[in-house]
Amino acid sequence: MPRTKQIEKEDILRAATEIIRQKGEGALTVRSIAGELGCSTQPLYYEFENVEQLRAALLPYVREHYLQFRCSNYKEFGRHFLNFARQEKELFRFVYLRRRAPGETLLDDINFDETIRLLSQNLEMDPETARRMHHQMQYRCYGMGVMLATDYCELTEAQIEAELTEFYIIILRHYKGITDDAQLQYWLGRSRHLIL
Incomplete structure (x- = not known):
């Protein structure tokens, strides 16, 4: 049986950052991130309760990687x-x-x-x-x-x-x-x- 692809928190933050970079913050949704990762929305809800929690985690991620x-x-x-x-x-x-x-x-x-x-x-x-x-x-x-x-x-x-x-x-x-x-x-x- 093939192993299921693991989606890590870092993968989600990287995908969310890329969506903002390319399309702006308005395009940031759970579905757009899942689409960027090629997965269902389930792994995102496993790591983050909602989009607000994801955005809060995204700020320090962007600061660390870009600022x-x-x-x-x-x-x-x-x-x-x-x-x-x-x-x-x-x-x-x-x-x-x-x-x-x-x-x-x-x-x-x-x-x-x-x-x-x-x-x-x-x-x-x-x-x-x-x-x-x-x-x-x-x-x-x-x-x-x-x-x-x-x-x-x-x-x-x-x-x-x-x-x-x-x-x-x-x-x-x-x-x-x-x-x-x-x-x-x-x-x-x-x-x-x-x-x-």
């Missing part, structure tokens, strides 16, 4: 996030353009603590100021990500690089109280390896 990245410098955080918005528009919409649960964070940034340490150390600022500065960059990236994912604008990788550099200079001026170009050049030099 967790190790960055070698400060600018890379924004670069990865904006490229995700540009290249995976439907997944971006699923993760970020939805009503949030109370206390849910704006952005997933596994490098947050290290980023704050590096900004604080390289820019000679207290961690709280570095945190506020980084939040400004996160907010800017989120706004640009929404525009990219909703086709409000198109940006090439070179344009993304220029936007990130320009905004870094703006927030650097503000949080360091820079008033002239000589000071700006000094602090840009101190943080050059963070924004390459």
Whole structure:
């Protein structure tokens, strides 16, 4: 007797992600996932009580597989996030353009603590100021990500690089109280390896 195909939780989440990527969140149903897997709906109900439970499990799955990245410098955080918005528009919409649960964070940034340490150390600022500065960059990236994912604008990788550099200079001026170009050049030099 042939062995029945086993459908694992990971298979279901992968299939659900693919449906969102290709057709958008509106196409996500138990039947569409079963169709993607080539099975009945029974294995899905074995793993998840309902579609809401599946969606809740899908958020951390997408974050882990598409939004967790190790960055070698400060600018890379924004670069990865904006490229995700540009290249995976439907997944971006699923993760970020939805009503949030109370206390849910704006952005997933596994490098947050290290980023704050590096900004604080390289820019000679207290961690709280570095945190506020980084939040400004996160907010800017989120706004640009929404525009990219909703086709409000198109940006090439070179344009993304220029936007990130320009905004870094703006927030650097503000949080360091820079008033002239000589000071700006000094602090840009101190943080050059963070924004390459």
